[in-house]
Amino acid sequence: MRVAPSRILETIDRICLLGGAGVTGRARELARLYKAARSLAGEPLCAASARRLEATLHPGAAVLLLTGAGAPPRLPRGETDGPLGAAVLARGLVLAFGTRPLVVAEARFRGPIMATLDALADSAGDGSWRRAVRYAPFPSRRNSATRAAAALWDRVSPVAIISIERLGPNSRGVTHNVMGEDVTAAHAGVESLLTLARRRGVLTIGVGDRGNELGFGSIMTRRSRIASLARPCACPCRSTITCTVPAEVVVVASVSNWGAYAMVAGLAIRLGDARLLHHPKDETRMLKACVLAGARDGISAQRRLTVDALSLKLQRAVVTLLRGAVARLKASESNL
Numbered sequence: 001m002r003v004a005p006s007r008i009l010e011t012i013d014r015i016c017l018l019g020g021a022g023v024t025g026r027a028r029e030l031a032r033l034y035k036a037a038r039s040l041a042g043e044p045l046c047a048a049s050a051r052r053l054e055a056t057l058h059p060g061a062a063v064l065l066l067t068g069a070g071a072p073p074r075l076p077r078g079e080t081d082g083p084l085g086a087a088v089l090a091r092g093l094v095l096a097f098g099t100r101p102l103v104v105a106e107a108r109f110r111g112p113i114m115a116t117l118d119a120l121a122d123s124a125g126d127g128s129w130r131r132a133v134r135y136a137p138f139p140s141r142r143n144s145a146t147r148a149a150a151a152l153w154d155r156v157s158p159v160a161i162i163s164i165e166r167l168g169p170n171s172r173g174v175t176h177n178v179m180g181e182d183v184t185a186a187h188a189g190v191e192s193l194l195t196l197a198r199r200r201g202v203l204t205i206g207v208g209d210r211g212n213e214l215g216f217g218s219i220m221t222r223r224s225r226i227a228s229l230a231r232p233c234a235c236p237c238r239s240t241i242t243c244t245v246p247a248e249v250v251v252v253a254s255v256s257n258w259g260a261y262a263m264v265a266g267l268a269i270r271l272g273d274a275r276l277l278h279h280p281k282d283e284t285r286m287l288k289a290c291v292l293a294g295a296r297d298g299i300s301a302q303r304r305l306t307v308d309a310l311s312l313k314l315q316r317a318v319v320t321l322l323r324g325a326v327a328r329l330k331a332s333e334s335n336l
């Protein structure tokens with residue numbers, strides 16, 4: 001196994017922190033979240049996640065991808081951050097390891113998730129991976145979550161769970177959106193799957209951009225960190241939006257989709273396989289399909305080709321930069 005140059009892995013992490021400028025306090029919030037995740041991982045986040053995935057995954061193994069965020073009436077079919085990251089990760093994991101990804105979400109998120117996967121398969125021109133990816137429904141009613149998680153677990157025996165922009169509960173059991181509103185009732189209790197994974201020693205990775213997502217419990221549990229990192233909530237629980245559900249690796253990015261792309265870029269470098277990462281044109285096709293299927297921008301709640309209020313142009317630019325970083329490794333190897 002080749003050792004990836006650490007400089008390129010650092011660059012990949014940094015590319016995925018772009019886009020915080022222009023919104024008061026956002027760049028500082030991102031930097032603090034990243035620092036905490038980095039200190040947990042002890043290496044670039046794309047490297048930590050890729051290393052753990054390579055050690056864990058094998059042909060035919062089931063991997064659960066949790067995504068789907070946003071509540072009616074603003075976001076009845078969820079937001080554009082999440083499905084694209086899940087699709088790119090699903091494709092990367094099938095191509096890299098021959099795994100069987102299952103995208104787990106409530107039925108109302110199914111349309112945008114499937115449309116995004118299909119768009120990537122059409123656009124990337126190598127759609128045979130698509131047949132290995134399935135959607136697994138998860139019941140919306142929170143009181144059946146524990147039973148549903150156990151049943152799904154028994155059926156597929158996953159070897160890893162990766163959560164991408166999936167909101168989770170704070171210390172009072174309340175799940176918040178980024179505005180600090182209580183959206184608990186609108187989100188299924190998929191965190192039960194992470195609880196099972198922890199008990200059984202199965203790999204968990206949480207990708208997020210604000211701290212209210214599953215996985216962030218690992219970096220936000222210390223009192224000092226909660227004070228410096230957590231956004232206050234705006235609901236009667238009078239706490240913070242910080243999700244207390246932990247994950248083994250936490251990936252912080254400006255946009256959660258980009259965190260998933262960083263993981264795939266990390267795998268591309270680790271395995272020396274540049275085809276794992278998608279193209280800017282695939283980004284456009286995926287975003288169009290996702291929005292057409294009902295997803296909206298998570299910040300503006302508009303049916304626009306944006307993710308977290310950041311333009312398609314910027315989404316494409318990040319993919320271009322990530323591809324450039326991966327290509328640098330290839331170039332440096334051919335110069336040896």
Ligand SMILES: [Zn+2]
Binds near residue numbers: 236
């Ligand atoms: Zn609250």
